[in-house]
Amino acid sequence: MKTVFIINPAAGNGRALKKWHRFEKTIQFPFEQVVTTHPGHALAIATDYRNSQRDILLIGFGGDGTLREIIAGAAGAKTLLVGSVAAGSGNDFARAYGTFNDAQAIEQFREKPLSTRQDLGEFANGKVFQFVSSSGIGFDAEISIAVNRSPLKKKLNQLGIGKLVYLVYVIRTLLKFEKFTLSVKYDDNLVIYEDVWLATVSNQPYFGGGMKISPSSKTNDGLLELTVVHQISRLKLLLVFGTVFSGAHTRFKEVSQMSNTKFWLSTEKPVCRHVDGDDAGTSPANEMIAYTISQNGWQSIKLN
């Protein structure tokens, strides 16, 4: 099976390329490699392989953003199979879909490849946004966008304490975040949530680097799960965040969860938005946006 590695050198706070150079030396089978040069490049690379008549294994060597781009390019193409070697910062993709730990695991997989069809989440707002793991509006989006843009990130990375930057922005965002009103429409229901901190639409349990925000999510059930955190004090929000790693946050009355094939979400003012932890602009004020599963699924590797 033709195997192509798509390497994002910017992933893992710039450490992915070094990791690739070490990994590359251990590969004992024929392969091709492409190192991305800019955001959107992995999408273009995967799209180029769409019309292939033979099966191709695309391996994203990066994190959640890299895999989202590859999958958006590969979705709907029956000959493209997507796997990963986790080389990002959060690596929530790897938690849900599995990952190759070493080159030997890929070699074994190539001898007996197994695949499974997976869902891809999407919403349209000017253009179509796709998400593999989750898309969120609010507090979590503001933190991840601030961290991604932060000049502090580079400096602290150089000192080897890059993770500290998250803590800095969690505290900063906690102090200055302006809560919002969220309208949710699903089936024949309309629910209005006041004082909302975040609303996350999930296709798999994890987000934010190992937080089990949506424990009941399954990657191929045709359903999305919505989590809304609302009407909660700053102090209690911190407590709830502490419980997200185990999934115990769902017991708090301030955490509402529901499952459906489609959700319509509207905020009363523009609020920061992310797809798989990457910047996705802001939600438009007072406009219902439909979050749903794309008609095009994608083929993931199936590991034993």
Ligand SMILES: Nc1ncnc2c1ncn2[C@@H]1O[C@H](COP(=O)(O)OP(=O)(O)OP(=O)(O)O)[C@@H](O)[C@H]1O
């Ligand atoms: N050569 C490049 N230079 C800068 N950015 C790039 C380059 N190639 C890809 N990107 C962008 O880097 C972004 C971050 O990559 P990715 O999400 O894989 O890593 P990460 O943020 O470290 O990991 P995670 O999302 O798992 O925390 C992607 O959205 C992608 O568009």
